Amino acid sequence: MNAATHVVERIRTATTPGTRAPEGATGSGRSRWEWAALAVLLVGTAVLYLWGLGSTGYGNSFYAAAVQSGTQSWKALLFGSLDAGNVITVDKPPASLWLMGLSGRIFGFSTWSMLAPQALLGVGSVALLYAAVRRCSGPVAGLVAGTALALTPVAVLMFRFNNPDALLVFLLVLGAYFMVRAVEKGQWRWILLAGSAIGFGFLAKMLQAFLVLPAFALMYLVAAPVSLPKRLLRLLGAGVSVIVSAGWFVALVDLWPSASRPYIGGSENNTELELALGYNGLGRILGRGGGGAPGGGGGMGSAFGGEPGILRMFNTSFGAEASWLLPAALIGLVAGLWFTRRAPRTDRTRASLILWGGWTLGTALVFSFMSGTIHPYYTVALAPGIAGLIGISVRELWRGRDHPPARITLSAMVAVTAVWSFVLLERTPDWLPALRWIVLALGVLAATAIAVGVHRFRRAAVVVAVVTALAGLSATGAYAQTTASVPHTGSLPESGPSGDGIDMMGRQGGQGGPGTGTANATLVAALQNTDTDWAAAAVGAQGQGSLQLASGRPVIAIGGFTGSDPAPTLEQFKQWVSEGRIAYFVSGNGGMGGPGGGVPGDGGPNAGPGGRNDGQADGCGGPGGGPGGGRSGSEISSWVEANFEETTIGGVTVYDLR
Numbered sequence: 067m068n069a070a071t072h073v074v075e076r077i078r079t080a081t082t083p084g085t086r087a088p089e090g091a092t093g094s095g096r097s098r099w100e101w102a103a104l105a106v107l108l109v110g111t112a113v114l115y116l117w118g119l120g121s122t123g124y125g126n127s128f129y130a131a132a133v134q135s136g137t138q139s140w141k142a143l144l145f146g147s148l149d150a151g152n153v154i155t156v157d158k159p160p161a162s163l164w165l166m167g168l169s170g171r172i173f174g175f176s177t178w179s180m181l182a183p184q185a186l187l188g189v190g191s192v193a194l195l196y197a198a199v200r201r202c203s204g205p206v207a208g209l210v211a212g213t214a215l216a217l218t219p220v221a222v223l224m225f226r227f228n229n230p231d232a233l234l235v236f237l238l239v240l241g242a243y244f245m246v247r248a249v250e251k252g253q254w255r256w257i258l259l260a261g262s263a264i265g266f267g268f269l270a271k272m273l274q275a276f277l278v279l280p281a282f283a284l285m286y287l288v289a290a291p292v293s294l295p296k297r298l299l300r301l302l303g304a305g306v307s308v309i310v311s312a313g314w315f316v317a318l319v320d321l322w323p324s325a326s327r328p329y330i331g332g333s334e335n336n337t338e339l340e341l342a343l344g345y346n347g348l349g350r351i352l353g354r355g356g357g358g359a360p361g362g363g364g365g366m367g368s369a370f371g372g373e374p375g376i377l378r379m380f381n382t383s384f385g386a387e388a389s390w391l392l393p394a395a396l397i398g399l400v401a402g403l404w405f406t407r408r409a410p411r412t413d414r415t416r417a418s419l420i421l422w423g424g425w426t427l428g429t430a431l432v433f434s435f436m437s438g439t440i441h442p443y444y445t446v447a448l449a450p451g452i453a454g455l456i457g458i459s460v461r462e463l464w465r466g467r468d469h470p471p472a473r474i475t476l477s478a479m480v481a482v483t484a485v486w487s488f489v490l491l492e493r494t495p496d497w498l499p500a501l502r503w504i505v506l507a508l509g510v511l512a513a514t515a516i517a518v519g520v521h522r523f524r525r526a527a528v529v530v531a532v533v534t535a536l537a538g539l540s541a542t543g544a545y546a547q548t549t550a551s552v553p554h555t556g557s558l559p560e561s562g563p564s565g566d567g568i569d570m571m572g573r574q575g576g577q578g579g580p581g582t583g584t585a586n587a588t589l590v591a592a593l594q595n596t597d598t599d600w601a602a603a604a605v606g607a608q609g610q611g612s613l614q615l616a617s618g619r620p621v622i623a624i625g626g627f628t629g630s631d632p633a634p635t636l637e638q639f640k641q642w643v644s645e646g647r648i649a650y651f652v653s654g655n656g657g658m659g660g661p662g663g664g665v666p667g668d669g670g671p672n673a674g675p676g677g678r679n680d681g682q683a684d685g686c687g688g689p690g691g692g693p694g695g696g697r698s699g700s701e702i703s704s705w706v707e708a709n710f711e712e713t714t715i716g717g718v719t720v721y722d723l724r
Contacts, residue, residue, distance in 0.1 A: 096205065097205075100205045100209075103205070103209050104196065104205075104209065107192065107196065107209060107212050107213060107216065108189055108192065108193055110216070111188065111189050111192045111212075111216040112185070112186075112189050114216065114222060114546070114547070114550055115185035115188045115189060115222065115225045115226055115550070116182065116185045117550065118550070118551070119177070119178060119181050119182065119185060119226060120177050120178055120181075121553045122177065122181060122226060122227065122553050122554055122555065123177055123553065123555055124177055124180070124228070124555070124611075124615055125177075125180075125181065125227045125228040125229075125554065125555055125559075126227065126228055126229055126555070126556065126557055126559075127555075127611030127612050127615055128148075128156065128557060128607050128611050128627060129156060129162075129163065129166075129228045129229060129230075130180060130228055130611060130615055131148055131149070131607070131610065131611035131614045131615055131621075131623075132146050132147060132148050132155075132156050132160075132163050132167075133163055133166045133167050133170060133175070133180050133228065134170070134175055134614065134615060134618075135147050135148060135149050135150045135614075135620070136160075136163055136164075136166075136167030136170070136171075137167055137170040137171050137175045138150040138620075139151075139152065141327070141328075142328075143160070143163065143164065143167045143168075143171075144160070145160060145319070145327055145328050146158070146159070146160025146163045147328045148328075148331070148607065148610065148611075148614075148623045148626070149600065149610075149614065149620040149621060149622055149623065150620045151599055151600055151620050151622065152327065152328040153328055153329065153622050153623070153633060153634055154328050154329045154330075154331045154623060154625075154626045154631060154633045154634075155328050155329065155330055155331045155626075156331055156626075156627070157331040157332030157341070157345065157346070157626065157627050158230050158270075158271060158272065158332075158346065159230075159268070159269040159270060159271070159272060159315065159338070160269070161230070161233055161266060161269035161270045162184075162228075162229075162230040162232065162233040162234075162270050165183045165187075165233065166179075166180045166181075166183055166184070166228060169182065169183050180228055181226065181227070181228060184224075184225055184226065184227065184228060184232040184233075185225050185226060187225060187232045187233055187235070187236040188216075188221065188222075188224075188225025188226075188232060188235075188236075190236055191215065191221075191225075191235050191236045191239045191450065192212045192215050192216045193212070194236070194239045194240055194242075194243045195208075195211050195212050195215050195239050195242075195243075195450055195453060195454060195457075196208040196209060196211060196212035197243055198239070198242055198243040198246045198418075198454070199211040199212075199418070199454055199457045199458060201246050201247070201250070201414075202246065202414050202415055202417075202418040202458060203415065203418070203457065203458045203461045203462060204461065206461050207457040207458050207460070207461035207462075208457060209457075210456060210457040210460055210461065211453045211454050211456060211457025211458070212453070212457075213539065214391055214452070214453035214456045214457065214539070214542075215449055215450055215453035216546075217539055217542050217543040217546045218388055218390070218391075218446075218449040218452070218453065218542060218546065219386060219387060219388070219390075219542060219545045219546045219549045219561035219562060220387035220388045220442070220443055220445050220446045220449060220561050221235070221388075221446055221449045221546075222546045222547075222549045222550050222561065223387075223443060223446070223549050223554060223559055223560070223561040224443060224446040226550060226554070227554060227559060229443065230270045230271045231270075231271065231443065231444070231446050231447070232446075233267075233270040234267055234270040234271045234274065234275060234447065235446055235447060235449070235450060237263050237264070237266050237267035237270060237275070238263070238264070238267055238275065238278055238425075238447065238450065239450050240263045241259075241260045241261075241263035241264045241267065241278070241282065242260075242278070242282070242421060242422075242425070242450070242454075244256050244257070244259040244260035244263060245257070245260045245282050245285060245286065245421060246417075246418065246421070248260060248286060248290065248300075249285060249286060249289050249290050249291075249412075249414065249417050250291075250414070251291065252290040252291050252292035252296065252297070252300070254300060254303065257286060257300050257301070257303065257304045257307075258303060258304060258307045259307075260282060260304060260307075261303075261304035261305065261306070261307030261308040261311065262307050262308075262310075262311040263311075264276065264278070264279060264282070264308050264311070264312075265307060265308040265309065265310065265311020265312035265313075266311050266312070268308075268311070268312035268342075269311075269312060269315055271346075272341070272342045272346040272347065273342060273343075273346060273347045273350075274346075274444075274447065275312075276308075277425075277428055277429045277432055277447070278424075278425045278428065278429065278451075279308070280424060280428055281420065281421055281422075281423070281424025281425045281428055282304075282421065282424075283301055283304075284420055284424055285417050285418075285420045285421040285424070286300070286301060286304075287301065288411065288416075288417065288420060289411060289412050289413065289414070289416065289417035289420070290412070291412045315338070316338045316339055316342070319337070319338040320337050320338055320339060324336055328633075329626070329631060329632070329633030329634075331626035331627060331631055331633075332345040332346065332626065332627065332631065333345065333631075336633075349438050349439075350436060350438035350439055350440065351432065351436045351437070351438055352436075352437055352438060371383050371384060371433075371440045371441065371442060372384075374434060374435045374436065374437055375434060375435070376434055376435075377434075378433065378434040378435075379392065379430050379433065379434055379445065379448070380392075382493060383442045384433075384442050384445055385489075385490055385493070386490050386493065386494075386545060386561065386562055387442045387443065387445045387446075387560070387561055388445035388446065388448045388449050388452065389445075389486070389490070390483070390486065390487060390490060390541060390542035390545070391452050391453070391456050391483060391538065391542065392426075392430075392448075392452055392486075393482045393483065393486050394456060394459075394479040394480070394482055394483045394538070395426060395451075395452045395455035395456050395459070396426075396455075397459075397475065397478055397479050397482065398455050398456065398458070398459025398460065398463070398475075398479055399419060399422075399423040399426070399427075399455050399459065401459065401463065401472075401475040402415065402416070402419045402423075402455075402458065402459050402462060403416065403419055403423070405462075405466075405471075405472070406419070415458065415462060418454070418458055419455070419458060419459075421454070422450075422451045422452075422454030422455045422458065423451070423455055425450070425451035425454070426448060426451035426452055426455060429447050429448050429451065430448055433445065433448070441558055442560055443558075443559060443560070443561075456538075459479070460476065460479070463475055463476040463479075464476060464531075467516070467519075468519075468522075473516055473517060473519065474517060476516055477513040477514070477516040477517040478513070480509055480512050480513040480516060480534055480537055480538060481509055481510065481513035483509060483537065483538050484505055484506050484508065484509020484510065484512075484513070484537050484538075485506065485509070487502065487505045487506075487509070487540075487541035487542070488502045488503075488505060488506045490541065490545075491505070491541055491545075494562065494563060494564075497548070497562075497563045498544060501540070501541065501544055502541070504540070505537060505540050505541045508533055508536050508537035508540070509537040509538075511533060511537075512530060512533040512534040512536075512537045513537075515530045515533070516530060516534070545561065545562055545563075546561075548562065548563045549561040549562060549563075552564075585609070585612040585613045585615070585616040585617070586715075586716045586717070586718050587616075587716065588715055588716025588717075588718075589613070589652070589715045589716045589718050589720070590613065590616045590617045592650070592715050592716075593613060593617040593619050593621070593649070593650070594617050594618065594619060596619060596649040596650075598646060598647050598648055598649045598724070599620065599642075599647040599648070600619075600620045600621060600622050600642070600647060600648045600649070601613075601614075601617060601619035601620060601621055601649050601650065602619075602621045602622070602648070602649060602650040602651065602652050602720075603621065603622035603624055603639070603648055603650070603651050603652070603702075604621060604622070604623065604624065604651070604652040605624045605625055605629045605699040605702070605703060606623060606624065606625055606626070606627070606628055606629030606699065607623045607626065607627050607628075607629075608629075609652060609654075610622070610623035611623070613652070621652075622634070622648070624639075624698065624699050624702055625698055625699040629699045630699075631698070632697065632698045633698065634698065634702075635698055636698065636701040636702055636705060639702050639705075640705070643723045646724060648723050649722070649723060649724055650715075650720045650721065650722060650723060651702075651706045651710070651720065651721040651723055652718065652719075652720050653703070653712075653718075653719040653720060653721070654718075654719060706721050706723070707721070710722065710723060
């Protein structure tokens with residue numbers, strides 16, 4: 067028996083039904099050391115994600131305004147409205163807003179009550195990933211995978227932020243756990259639960275939740291211990307479960323009379339289905355329509371990920387977010403599939419490699435080649451797949467360390483991780499400059515020790531394992547810690563020591579873009595003294611969110627996120643003004659950001675540099691451009707300017723509509 071075959075036999079013995087399973091892989095019994103290690107992992111993750119959470123403030127004020135509205139109106143909570151008067155919704159499904167809004171209703175609306183559920187979703191994701199990987203490769207693999215996820219910088223960023231990605235990741239990992247259970251015995255309930263988890267993931271971030279479905283289906287089709295007809299039938303049942311779990315809300319919205327619900331932000335025809343297929347679907351992938359940003363963002367810089375291509379996940383925009391362990395994960399995937407190539411069809415190690423490997427490859431390829439709007443923080447969806455591959459491959463290769471093929475492969479994974487970490491750290495040369503050299507030295511030392519077989523000495527094996535862990539996790543761990551230590555605000559946050567990301571004009575710090583900014587204090591005081599249904603209206607969400615959050619009073623975001631949606635119409639706005647329901651119209655960007663209030667592609671009267679009037683944004687996320695860019699916003703602005711007297715409050719141009 068040659069060495070490679072022996073490694074295969076070791077893995078087969080550990081994972082084939084009817085043979086000895088890995089220690090602690092499937093049984094409910096856990097040793098004291100495992101309970102202790104798991105407690106350290108989860109408590110440590112909770113501290114990392116919860117400590118100093120209030121420093122982030124409201125994070126993305128676009129979503130924070132919707133959460134606030136949900137604490138004031140049940141209808142706003144149901145639909146995800148930007149204001150309690152239910153004029154228009156956010157441009158995503160509201161599932162994540164439900165959690166944050168319910169927390170605000172229970173504990174009172176605050177930054178903590180809004181962000182704490184997001185952090186707890188992160189802890190839950192780590193726990194679920196540990197449980198899923200443990201069932202295949204034992205507790206050590208589960209702990210390694212959980213740690214790798216917890217210390218991924220973009221995961222720290224998103225689990226401390228109020229974007230929908232936190233709930234999306236939690237539901238995807240939950241679905242993966244159900245799939246692992248489904249493959250063990252091929253039972254109906256687990257695969258239906260997996261479909262339900264993905265369906266609810268659709269209600270967090272629409273079609274992005276479906277990127278893992280090919281990996282889920284392939285895993286079950288290959289490895290479930292039932293006949294082929296039963297596998298196909300149960301996969302069909304899981305598909306129905308996905309449709310039902312995702313479709314009930316789509317049906318609810320689209321069957322609800324449009325006159326008595328808010329306009330669906332981001333859609334072209336006021337339907338949830340069109341939003342899913344257009345702006346948040348094909349538009350993102352193909353770069354056409356509302357979600358389009360031709361050429362990987364239309365030249366808007368790192369906020370839109372740079373040019374599409376096979377290396378996009380490693381470029382200066384995406385690399386430091388989630389790719390620290392990606393090269394090693396890919397090596398582990400290839401090696402694992404090779405070593406298990408002759409294992410039985412139902413081999414659980416290979417099934418898990420298909421699951422996490424398919425998750426990683428499928429998601430990374432879509433992100434790499436999509437031509438529409440994409441932001442670096444999207445890569446949080448890659449983190450569980452990478453972490454799962456790392457946990458399984460490291461543990462299985464370490465089991466086979468007595469044999470050169472496994473040992474050399476593991477050595478290569480350690481060396482590549484150290485070198486890639488050096489490259490990523492070199493991109494921020496002024497931050498902990500010595501760290502990259504320490505990581506590189508540890509990596510070379512660990513890789514060499516593994517390759518030459520130092521582990522044969524019992525005490526040396528422990529030292530090698532510790533040095534390997536430090537080489538692999540020190541860089542991403544340090545970057546994750548600094549991500550948690552600095553505030554992140556705005557619509558386009560980035561991980562790392564710089565804090566805030568960039569806004570829609572490419573400015574550092576996130577100032578001026580939707581979801582950012584500080585409201586004018588004098589104007590806020592004026593809004594607080596109003597008793598109308600809406601304290602004010604402003605074109606786009608650039609200033610609306612911060613004004614509403616600061617004043618506690620509803621503010622209409624005319625045209626939604628970018629001001630491009632046809633809501634409210636000029637006729638609706640005129641009627642509300644005649645009924646005395648709106649106090650002020652705030653011109654420009656509501657006193658937020660720089661003068662003019664526009665963004666590239668702004669087609670309205672407040673157009674900023676590069677603005678145009680053809681109603682098409684250059685990658686700004688909507689078909690009508692920035693504030694003032696949509697027809698409705700332009701018409702309302704012109705009507706207000708023609709019929710009401712201009713004044714200033716705190717230096718901000720406003721019109722008193724009363």
